[in-house]
Amino acid sequence: MTPHLEEVTPANVDAAIGIRIRPDQEHAVEPVVKSLAEAYVHPAGVAWPRLIVDDGRPVGFLMAFLGIDWHGDGSVRRSGLWRLNIAADAQGRGYGRYAVDSVADLIRRREGKEMYVTWHPGPDGPEEFYLRLGFRKNGETSGGQTVGVLEL
Template sequence: MEHIVRFEEITEETVLDAIRLSGTLLKGQERAVASNAVSIAQAHFAKNAWFRAIYAGDDMVGFIMLDFTPDPRMKDVKHASMWRFMIGGKYQKMGYGRDAILLLIEYLKAQGYEKLFTSCIVNDPSPLHFYLKLGFVDTGEWDDDEKILMRDL
């Protein structure tokens, strides 16, 4: 499947663009996701983190970060957790978020992953319905004030 977005490593030349992208979130959304600056810093100290900028053409439109630390409860099921995901405010409602998740699913499936987890707040504004439309299901579990969702790959 051809995608309108792609993942690119964040470099010395693009890190400030990634950090500034957090400032474009729509009103209230900054409560739903940590800033990209915090995420990039955490990723550099987390041994199983993977993070990328999301591009559409020449424009950085978003940020994604995964954690590949195995959860012992999952036993032999190969899984990943989407730790952070955001699309810049002026790029929302253009299909970039949906396409980025579909690209991620293809990427993980090609590596033999079976499940993808994420979590989100449920207060407005919440990305819950976005995730549910993409096939995530409510696990019934919570991580502090965030609902844990899972998608079979």
């Protein structure tokens, strides 16, 4: 496995939009097209969408948030992983871990000390994945999702 991240461009946007997760996961994460629309409407530098490519094949999509106004009132700014979509046929091969590590590295380079993520709660959500990677629940929810934090 030698994945890398690519900026989403006119040349690969169709590949990004074509990333499909397993049908049983669709309730837990928005499709890539919604993420790209959200990236478009946020101020420059807040949303960081990237295609995950391995051996020339798109295997996933991630979108980080950088310095987002967490409460909407300017009191708290946070950075973390906003979306993670790993193609159904590429799951279980380390691409999710690679995505989390890539965002953590980006936040560290920006001198961040914490990385945030939210996830759909329940037995069919990705909670165990994030907890195995070292995130801890911080007692908050956001939009009905569990908030986790990773100390960097």
